[in-house]
Every structure is written in structure tokens, then in C-alpha cells.
Amino acid sequence: MADTIILEIARFHPEGDAEPAFQSYEVPLRSDWMVLDALTYIKDQLDGSLAFRWSCRMGICGSCGMMVNGVPKLTCETLLTNFAPGPVRIAPLEHFPVVKDLVIEMDGFLGKLQKVRPWIVRKDGRLPEREFIQTPAELETFKQYSLCINCMLCYAACPVYGLDPSFTGPAALALAERYNLDSRDQGATERTDVLSQHDGIWDCTVVGECSVVCPKHVDPSLAIQQYKLTATKEWFKTWLLPWGNK
Amino acid sequence: METSSHDILLIGGGGAGLRAAIAIAEADPKIDIAMVSKVYPMRSHTVSAEGGAAGVAGKDDTLDEHCYDTISGSDWLGDQDAIEAFVSEVPGELLRLEHWGCPWSREPDGRIAVRPFGGMRKMRTWFAADKTGFHMLHTLFQTSLKYTSIVRYDETFATRLLVEDGAVRGVVAIELRTGRIRMITAKAIIICTGGCGRVFPFTTNANICTGDGMALAYRAGAPLKDMEMVQYHPTGLPFTGILITEAARAEGGWLLNKDGYRFLQDYDLGKPTPTPVFRSMELGPRDRVSQAIFGEFEKDRGFHGPYGDYVHLDLRHLGEHKIESRLPMVRELCLKYENIDPVRQPIPVRPVQHYMMGGVHTDIHGATPLRGLFSAGESACVSINGSNRLGSNSLGELLVFGARAGKSAAEYVANSGRRDNHARLLAQAAEEERQIEENYLRKTDGKERIAKLREEMQKTMESGCGIYRERASLVASANKLRELQERARHLAMEDHSRTFNTQLTSALELGFMLDVAETIVHCALNREESRGAHQRRDFPKRDDQKYLAHSLVSRSAEGPPRVEYLPVVITRWPPGERIYGREH
Numbered sequence: 001m002a003d004t005i006i007l008e009i010a011r012f013h014p015e016g017d018a019e020p021a022f023q024s025y026e027v028p029l030r031s032d033w034m035v036l037d038a039l040t041y042i043k044d045q046l047d048g049s050l051a052f053r054w055s056c057r058m059g060i061c062g063s064c065g066m067m068v069n070g071v072p073k074l075t076c077e078t079l080l081t082n083f084a085p086g087p088v089r090i091a092p093l094e095h096f097p098v099v100k101d102l103v104i105e106m107d108g109f110l111g112k113l114q115k116v117r118p119w120i121v122r123k124d125g126r127l128p129e130r131e132f133i134q135t136p137a138e139l140e141t142f143k144q145y146s147l148c149i150n151c152m153l154c155y156a157a158c159p160v161y162g163l164d165p166s167f168t169g170p171a172a173l174a175l176a177e178r179y180n181l182d183s184r185d186q187g188a189t190e191r192t193d194v195l196s197q198h199d200g201i202w203d204c205t206v207v208g209e210c211s212v213v214c215p216k217h218v219d220p221s222l223a224i225q226q227y228k229l230t231a232t233k234e235w236f237k238t239w240l241l242p243w244g245n246k
Numbered sequence: 247m248e249t250s251s252h253d254i255l256l257i258g259g260g261g262a263g264l265r266a267a268i269a270i271a272e273a274d275p276k277i278d279i280a281m282v283s284k285v286y287p288m289r290s291h292t293v294s295a296e297g298g299a300a301g302v303a304g305k306d307d308t309l310d311e312h313c314y315d316t317i318s319g320s321d322w323l324g325d326q327d328a329i330e331a332f333v334s335e336v337p338g339e340l341l342r343l344e345h346w347g348c349p350w351s352r353e354p355d356g357r358i359a360v361r362p363f364g365g366m367r368k369m370r371t372w373f374a375a376d377k378t379g380f381h382m383l384h385t386l387f388q389t390s391l392k393y394t395s396i397v398r399y400d401e402t403f404a405t406r407l408l409v410e411d412g413a414v415r416g417v418v419a420i421e422l423r424t425g426r427i428r429m430i431t432a433k434a435i436i437i438c439t440g441g442c443g444r445v446f447p448f449t450t451n452a453n454i455c456t457g458d459g460m461a462l463a464y465r466a467g468a469p470l471k472d473m474e475m476v477q478y479h480p481t482g483l484p485f486t487g488i489l490i491t492e493a494a495r496a497e498g499g500w501l502l503n504k505d506g507y508r509f510l511q512d513y514d515l516g517k518p519t520p521t522p523v524f525r526s527m528e529l530g531p532r533d534r535v536s537q538a539i540f541g542e543f544e545k546d547r548g549f550h551g552p553y554g555d556y557v558h559l560d561l562r563h564l565g566e567h568k569i570e571s572r573l574p575m576v577r578e579l580c581l582k583y584e585n586i587d588p589v590r591q592p593i594p595v596r597p598v599q600h601y602m603m604g605g606v607h608t609d610i611h612g613a614t615p616l617r618g619l620f621s622a623g624e625s626a627c628v629s630i631n632g633s634n635r636l637g638s639n640s641l642g643e644l645l646v647f648g649a650r651a652g653k654s655a656a657e658y659v660a661n662s663g664r665r666d667n668h669a670r671l672l673a674q675a676a677e678e679e680r681q682i683e684e685n686y687l688r689k690t691d692g693k694e695r696i697a698k699l700r701e702e703m704q705k706t707m708e709s710g711c712g713i714y715r716e717r718a719s720l721v722a723s724a725n726k727l728r729e730l731q732e733r734a735r736h737l738a739m740e741d742h743s744r745t746f747n748t749q750l751t752s753a754l755e756l757g758f759m760l761d762v763a764e765t766i767v768h769c770a771l772n773r774e775e776s777r778g779a780h781q782r783r784d785f786p787k788r789d790d791q792k793y794l795a796h797s798l799v800s801r802s803a804e805g806p807p808r809v810e811y812l813p814v815v816i817t818r819w820p821p822g823e824r825i826y827g828r829e830h
Contacts (some may be wrong), residue, residue, distance in 0.1 A: 015743045032485055044697030048749040049741035053285075055452040058488045058579060060380055061289045077582050099423055100746040110286070110400070118388040120347040131344045133356035139349060146349050146381065150288055175388075182347060 005029040005080065006087035007038055009050065012098055020098065022089070029084055035075040036064055039090070039102075052102035059215060062151035066102050067091040072153035074215045093156035095165070106152060112168050113150075115194055116176035121187025138183040145178035145223055147216045154210035154220055166199040170210035170220030173201060177223035180230070189234070196231045204228075247675060248428040252280035252397065254655050255417065255432035257404050257459055259283030260290030261379070261641065262623025262648035263438035264386035265339075269652030271393035277656055280430060282399045282419055284454065284751070287387045291440050291452040292644065295379020296491035296575060298371035299641035301336040303360050307368040309333050316639060317819050319365040319531050320603075320632025321778035322794065323472065325815040328610045328628045332639075332646050339645035340372050348385040349374050351572075361572075362496045363638045365531035365826075367524045371638040376491050376575040382641060399430070403751050404458065406678045407435065407466040408671050413617035414466065415666055418678040422751070425744025427682065429675040433662050434655040437463055437606055437621040438648065444755075445763045446599040446712075447704035450482055450489040459625040461758035463606045464765065468616040469798040471627040471812075473762070474770035474780050475603035477635055478536040478713050482598025484553040486583050490576055490595055492637040494561055495528035497572050501539070502558040502592065503547040509557075513538035516827020526827040533634040533779045534826065536597035540713050551594065558592035565589075597713060601640060603631040603779065604769070607798055612651025618658065622651040629796060632814075633778025685735070686750050692736040696752050699730050699737075703756075703763055706730075711767055716783040720771040724806065727764050734760060765807050769797040772809040790821050 004026050012020035025046055027038045036054055043050050054064040059077040066075050069089050080088075096104035154170035161167045176195055180188040195201050204224045211221040254270055256263045259281050270279050283290070302312050312333040317324055344350055344358065351359045351373050363371040374381040390396055401422040408416040408431070416431035439459030443451025464470050480501070481490040495501070498521060503509045508518045508527065515534060516526035523529065530538075539557055542548050548555035561569055561576070566589045569577055573588075580588050605627035612620045612628075623644040630643055703726075710723025734756060741749040775789035776782050795811035802808045 013743050014745050043748075044695070047740065048696065048738070048752075049743075051741075051746050051748050055285060055289050055454045056291065056294050057453065057486065058294060059582065060377070060575075061285075061291075061293050061452060063285065063289050100743075103746050105423070106286075107400075113388070114391045117392070119392050120345065120389075127345050131341060131350075131358050134352055135356040136352050136354060138356070139352055143349060146384070147377075149293075149380070150286075179347070182349075184345075184347060 002085055003029055005084060007042070008087050008089045009102070010091040011101055013100055024087065029080060031081055033080045035068055035073070035078045035080050035088070035090065038080050039075065051100045060149060062149035065093050065151045065153050065156070067094055067156065072156040072213045074151060074153070077215065093152055095156055095158070095162040096152070104152070108165060109150070109152065109155070109169070109172065112172040113175065116168065116172050117187055117191055118175045118179055120179065120182065120185050121190060123186040132184045134183050142178045142181035144218055145174045145181070148174055148218050149216055151215065153213045153215065157209040157213040159207055159209070160203050160205055164199070164203065167203045168195070168200050170224070173227065174218055174220035174223040177227050180227070188230070192231055192234050195227060201227050201231060247672065247679065248426060249431065249672070250428065251431045253278045253432060253659050254434045254436065255280045255282060255430055256436045256438055257282050257417065257462070258290070258438035258440060258625065259287030259398070260438060260440055260623065261292035261383055261386060262644040263436070264390050265645050265648030266436050266438060266622055266652035266655070267396050268386070268390055268393065269649040270656045271395050273653055273656040275395050277395060277659060279396045280399060280432065281396060282402045282404055282417065282430065284401065284403045284458070286400050287398070288384055290383060291455050292379045292383040294450070294452060294489065295641055296376045296489060297363065297493035297496070298361060298373035298378045298638045299340055299382070300363060300366060300371045300636070300638040301340045301642055302333065302370050303337060303358060303372065304369060307370055311367055312370060314819060315366050316630060316636055318822070318824050319634055319636040321634055321788065321824060322821040323475070323632030323777060323796070323814055324630050325628065326817040326819060327815045329630045330817065331610055332630045332643060335646045336642040339642065339649065343382060343385060343645070346385050346389045348381050351375055361493060362522055362524060362529060363636070364492050364495065364529050364535070365525060365636040366638070371496070373493065376493050376573050379641060403754070404462060405682065405754055407462050407619070408674050409466050409616070410667060410670055414619040415671055418675045420750070422746050425747055427679045429672060431666055431671060433659045434618045434620060436612070436651050436655055437619070437625050438623045439625045441602040441624040442759060442762045443599050445703060445759045445766070446707050447701070448482070448487050448708065449599040450479060450487055451599070456755040456759050457762035458755065458758050459621065460606055461761045463614065463616070463619065463621065464761060464801055466616060466619070467801070468614045468619055469607045469800045470765050471604055471607035471796050471798055472629055472633070472769065473604035473765040473799055474773055474797060475633045475778065476599060476711070476766065477532055477601040477603060477779050478597040479532055479600035480535040480539055480597050481559050481595035483579070483583055484551050484556050484594055484596055487598045488579055488583055489598070489600065490559060490579070490593060491573070492532070494559060494573055494576050496522060497568060498522055498564050499528060499559050499561045501528055501535070502560050503542050504549050505547065509542050509547065510535065510538050513541060514827065530826045531634055532637060536713060537781065539597050549594065554596060556594040556596040559595045560592040561588045562590065562592065601635055603627065603629065603633060603635050610650070611654040612647055613654055618662070620651040620655050622647040633780055686737070686739055686753050687742055689737065689739045692738045694733045694736050695738055696749070696756055699734055700756055700759070703727065703730055703760060707763055707766070711770055714781050714783055715770050717771065720767055723767045724764070724771065727760060727767060731760050765799045768807045768809055769799050773797060794821060
């Protein structure tokens with residue numbers, strides 16, 4: 001194995017560049033390095049002007065998602081040697097506006113997150129004196145959807161989001177389903193109003209790429225399909241029993 | 247300069263900051279709250295906490311027992327009034343998290359499950375598999391979204407506190423996306439910026455843990471407390487420093503040296519048993535277990551690896567089912583970062599910097615001596631942790647003292663009638679902007695690489711101020727840090743743009759870390775005894791006559807930081823011997 005590898009990195013500084021261009025850097029090819037280690041090497045040793053986000057370097061904070069050879073990846077858990085002999089192309093996550101180099105703009109997602117009301121809703125406002133009783137089986141029904149780290153890989157993989165940035169998208173929808181399925185929550189009806197809108201669940205065409213790229217094995221595609229079923233039932237309920245949800 | 251104004255401003259959006267924000271919003275929805283965070287809140291380092299959060303839950307457990315464990319764990323440097331408040335409030339806080347949706351692991355009957363933890367004599371650690379911090383942070387963040395009185399300044403980097411007439415009035419901060427420098431004023435500020443693990447070369451801490459809030463407070467004139475008390479976690483993965491949770495040992499994992507021997511029995515930590523025994527062997531406190539591993543290295547009974555010596559953490563006898571249900575993240579991390587499966591192979595581990603017991607000096611209400619300034623979480627030192635924090639006390643701490651700091655700030659704001667002198671604050675902010683421009687953004691003649699200085703700082707902190715310290719090593723570190731402070735005035739800046747300039751933030755973080763590192767070294771130099779995590783080769787005994795007291799370190803205009811002492815608060819537990827693995 002060669003002892004170095006070339007990284008071709010998408011560079012874009014909005015204050016000087018009209019459009020992004022790839023720049024090549026040669027870095028050591030070390031067997032225990034992740035792609036992120038190569039990026040911090042470049043930043044520290046070769047070019048301090050390269051911009052990218054990272055923090056925990058253990059796959060849990062969700063900061064360092066990028067396109068690696070065209071596939072959305074968390075760079076902190078993607079081995080560099082997988083791409084030997086190289087070169088390997090690093091670009092910002094697709095479908096998002098680029099702030100600078102590998103940094104994307106993701107405020108839109110935070111707005112969507114708020115919109116799906118990702119908190120426990122208690123209609124009666126009453127809370128038990130102790131904990132809510134929730135069996136391991138009840139926990140299991142929503143647990144996988146609670147594992148989302150908001151890394152945005154699923155949005156970069158979602159062709160529908162690519163065409164229509166107003167689409168609520170996989171992570172936010174999975175999170176809505178996480179609360180809907182939680183035995184402590186009573187907010188499913190409230191969330192239906194948002195999720196059944198045009199840019200909610202019905203935009204999803206079940207490509208399933210979101211679930212494929214998810215580094216935490218969340219299955220947003222399943223959440224959306226489950227939710228479509230629930231929403232349809234709710235819709236029928238309001239149609240057949242006009243007083244049902246009042 | 248763009249300016250904005252709020253009632254209370256939080257710096258940091260991790261567990262403590264979010265808990266404080268919610269406490270304020272619930273205390274009075276009319277209070278206008280701002281949250282300034284250099285990352286999106288759900289990226290904060292709380293996310294990496296794994297094992298759990300301690301709070302008395304079972305019928306066979308008592309508050310006094312949690313107090314005693316925490317006090318003896320702290321080697322009697324924790325303040326007992328603070329510990330009593332913490333222990334009595336933490337169960338309610340954990341329950342509140344449950345009501346907010348935190349997916350706590352459950353018993354078959356649907357009640358909260360608890361697990362054992364190091365240094366604890368009862369099962370009282372609530373957990374969400376081994377992603378407790380992740381779930382707590384996301385629960386807090388998502389819950390915070392329903393309070394419209396919280397205004398977030400995401401990816402906004404605070405560079406300086408504004409102080410006027412002896413009270414804190416606001417911050418200067420860089421909005422990263424645009425690079426715009428703005429002034430945000432507030433009647434009260436709460437620092438919740440976490441720890442400073444990145445001053446050390448080998449740490450579990452995230453890249454963002456650079457002691458920003460500690461340095462901001464220190465520079466503004468607030469003292470830091472017990473900065474010499476640096477926790478090494480016994481089990482980090484070599485090279486990356488990624489944490490393997492203590493829960494791995496609580497579930498029954500063993501620490502083995504190169505001969506396959508459970509060596510902790512040689513360090514006055516009890517005798518090996520097939521299943522875990524509270525406060526014994528692998529369930530000893532972190533300081534003692536880390537020191538024991540270091541002892542094995544010195545006797546050449548560890549393994550030699552490319553990144554230094556290590557020992558084995560063996561989980562194989564727990565079986566795949568238990569590892570998968572109780573420790574899924576441990577398995578995931580080992581597979582990804584070490585290419586080993588703990589179901590079939592032992593995990594290589596070595597002690598790794600993990601947590602700062604020290605921090606911004608606060609009282610039990612989260613208030614600092616500087617008017618209007620509060621702090622909570624790892625950035626603060628109340629102190630409940632003294633010279634050694636017990637595993638699973640920090641997640642509870644950030645809830646209890648986050649909520650307390652939030653409430654005290656809300657009361658402070660209700661009673662503070664004075665108006666700001668806007669012009670004078672603006673002049674201070676303009677001066678800060680000028681310095682950022684001159685020292686970094688427009689600087690073209692510097693020669694020193696940021697990464698080089700950072701590495702030299704980290705190296706001297708490990709060699710001079712690691713698990714074991716002594717006068718000569720500490721003096722060498724102090725001198726080295728002075729040299730680095732001087733060299734840091736001549737940084738080579740390649741990025742002169744405004745937009746998301748992470749070289750600028752790295753340079754500012756280096757400045758914060760150098761200041762914090764100096765306080766650590768000088769507190770360690772002044773404390774001529776060994777206690778908890780602070781082990782002096784030249785003063786191997788605890789000295790309650792002189793040092794049953796907190797170090798308070800303040801900035802001096804010239805020369806090294808000034809260290810003074812503040813007596814520990816003792817209520818019901820007079821200083822005694824720390825006993826693990828045997829009867830009292």
C-alpha cells in the first residue's frame with residue numbers, strides 16, 4: 001500500500017470564489033485514520049483556511065457529514081484506507097446550500113424540527129407522581145427513531161428533498177413518528193395537521209435511500225410509510241366519524 | 247456594530263445550558279432568554295456521555311448513602327451542603343426528564359431501571375442503554391423548542407464578557423456564518439460551556455471542549471476553583487481516546503493486565519469476585535482505578551502498543567445478548583475504531599483525560615462572585631465533585647445546577663433595576679472587535695502554526711500535570727506555558743475571510759486553552775499534598791491541616807495566576823479514610 005493518498009476537496013469561499021472548485025492535497029495514508037483525521041491533518045499542517053465542522057469524532061454528535069466519493073458519510077467513522085489508492089473526493093453534503101468549503105447551511109432543518117413538535121404532548125396536562133410506566137416492549141416501538149443524531153446524511157441522499165427543499169424530510173418525519181409511537185405522548189393528532197400537509201409525508205416516494213445511508217440504523221423510510229398509514233386512518237376517521245377527533 | 251439585548255444570556259447549549267433555559271422559561275415566560283452556542287445545541291459534548299445519571303431510586307437506597315459515596319469519592323474536597331442539595335434534587339430532575347420523553351431503560355414491569363456504577367454502594371444510576379448523554383441532550387433540546395421565549399444564536403462564538411461597574415453586562419460574539427461581530431447585552435449571563443479536555447493530548451473530550459467559558463470568566467475577573475483536579479477515566483481506546491463507559495465494568499467487565507490477571511486486587515481495591523461488588527475492584531472510583539492501571543504500566547505489566555501501554559477490558563463472559571442490550575455503543579465503537587468485537591475479544595484501554603472537577607467558582611445557587619455571572623455544568627465548580635467525581639454524577643449535576651443557576655438568574659434579573667450605559671459597553675465591544683481584526687483577521691506577519699502551539703501545550707500538560715505530578719515537572723510546564731503565551735501572539739493566519747472562519751476560532755480557542763492550562767498548573771503547583779485525582783510524587787499524603795480547602799485561582803495583572811484557599815464546607819461527614827473493597 002502506498003504511504004500517501006490524494007484528497008480532492010471541494011473548496012468554496014463565498015467572499016472570493018464565483019463557484020466551487022476541487023483542490024488536491026496529499027496526506028499520509030495511515031491504517032487507523034478516518035477521513036476526518038486526514039481533514040484535520042490538512043487543516044493543521046497544510047492549509048489552515050479549509051473549513052469543515054467536526055466535534056466528537058465518535059459518531060454521535062452528527063457534525064461531520066460530507067459526501068465521500070459521492071456517498072453521504074460521517075467522516076469520523078469512515079476509514080481512509082477504504083479509498084486507497086485514491087484519489088478520494090470530499091464534497092459538502094448534497095442538496096444543501098454551501099456556506100464555505102465543506103460547511104453546509106442547515107437552519108432549514110432546525111425549522112422543520114420545531115414544526116413537527118418533537119416533545120411530549122399531554123392533552124390533559126397531567127403528569128404521574130412517579131415515572132410513566134413504559135414496558136421494554138413499549139420502549140422498543142419507538143426506540144430506533146430516537147437514535148437519530150441529526151447528521152443530515154438522509155437529506156443528502158433523499159431525491160425528493162433534492163427537488164423540493166420544503167419537503168419536511170426523513171429525519172424530522174422519523175422524529176415525529178418517534179413521539180407519536182411513545183406511550184407517554186398524546187400529541188399524534190396535533191402532529192397530523194403538519195405532517196399531512198403537502199410538504200409533509202405525502203411527498204415521499206419511498207426510494208428508501210434515507211434508511212440506507214443512516215449511520216445509526218434508524219429507518220426513516222419505514223417511519224414515513226407507517227405514518228402514511230396512520231394518517232390515512234385518521235383521515236378516514238374524520239371523514240366517517242366527523243365528531244371522532246373533535 | 248450590530249447589537250441586541252436580552253434579559254438572560256446563556257453561553258453554551260449543552261445539557262446544563264438547555265436545562266437552565268427551560269428553568270427560566272418555566273419560572274417566568276416573560277423573561278427574554280438568549281442562548282449563544284458555538285455549535286448547534288445537539289452537537290454539544292453532553293451528547294457523548296454514555297453510562298448514566300445517578301439519583302436515589304430504589305427502596306433500599308437513601309439520600310445519605312448517595313451523599314456519603316459522593317463525599318468519600320471526592321476525597322472530602324466536595325462541599326457537603328452542595329452535595330446534600332444535589333443528592334436530594336437529582337431524583338426529581340431525572341423524573342422530569344422522564345416526563346419530557348427521555349427513553350430511559352426499563353425494568354420488565356415498566357419502571358425505571360438502574361445499574362451499579364463505580365464508587366456507588368447501591369444501584370442508583372439511571373441509564374438509556376449506553377447513550378444516556380445523547381438521549382438526555384436530545385430530549386432537553388427538543389423540549390426546549392416548545393418555549394418561544396428562548397432565542398437561539400446557533401454557531402455564535404463568544405469572545406469576551408463585557409463588565410461594567412463590577413457586574414457582567416453582555417458578550418461580544420462572532421456569528422460564524424457571516425463573520426459579523428456583534429454585541430449581545432443581558433442583565434445576567436450563565437456560562438455552561440463544559441470542560442477543557444483539549445488542553446491535554448489524550449482525552450475523551452470533543453474538539454469543542456476548549457475551556458471557553460472558564461477562560462471568559464477568568465479574564466473577566468471571576469475566580470476558577472480546584473483547577474488542579476483533572477479526572478482521568480480508566481478506559482479510553484488507544485489513539486482516539488474514545489470513551490468506553492464505566493457501565494462496561496458495572497455490567498461485569500474485568501480489567502486484566504498482560505498476564506490475564508485482575509490486577510486491581512493489588513491496589514487495595516478488594517478481592518476479585520465473579521460478579522461485581524459495590525465499591526470494589528472494577529467498581530472502584532475512577533482516580534484509584536486509573537492510578538492502578540498506571541501502576542501496572544510502571545511495573546511493565548501492561549501491553550505495549552503503538553500509542554503507549556494499555557491493559558485489557560474483558561467483556562467476553564457477559565455474552566452477546568447482554569453486551570447488545572446494555573452496551574450497544576461500546577460494541578459499535580470497538581468495531582468501528584479498533585476493529586474488534588468485544589463479544590469475542592478483550593478491549594485495549596488506557597487512562598484518558600475525561601473531566602474537569604474544577605471550573606468557574608460558584609455558590610450552591612450557581613452564582614459566581616462577579617455580579618450577574620452564573621455558571622453550571624462542567625464549566626462550573628460548585629463543588630460536589632471535590633478531587634474526584636464519581637461516574638454518573640455529572641449528568642445529574644448539570645440538571646440540578648443548570649436548573650438552580652437558571653432560577654437564581656431569573657431572581658437576580660427580577661431584582662436588578664439598573665440600566666446599562668450602552669455607549670460604554672459599545673466602546674468595550676468596539677475595542678474587542680479591533681483586537682480580533684488586528685491580532686487575527688488582518689494579521690499577515692505571524693509565523694507560529696496554531697496546531698504546533700496546541701501540540702506543545704498538550705505535551706507539556708501531560709508530562710507536567712498528568713496522573714502524577716511533582717514540583718519540577720509543574721515548574722517546567724508553567725515555564726513552557728509562559729513561552730507559548732508569548733508565541734501565541736504571532737500566529738500564522740492563512741484565512742483572512744469572514745465567512746465561517748474556523749482558523750480564527752481555533753486561534754481564539756488556543757488562547758482560552760493556554761489561560762486555562764496555566765490555572766491548572768499553578769493550582770497543582772500550590773497544592774502540596776495528594777488527594778483524589780491530584781497525586782504529587784513529592785507530597786504523597788493527604789494533608790487536611792493545610793488543604794481541606796478549595797483552590798481559588800484569579801488572574802493577576804502581571805505574572806502568574808494568584809492562588810488562594812477557601813475552606814471546604816463540612817456538614818455531617820468529618821474527613822475520614824477512603825475505603826474501597828473492604829469493610830469499614
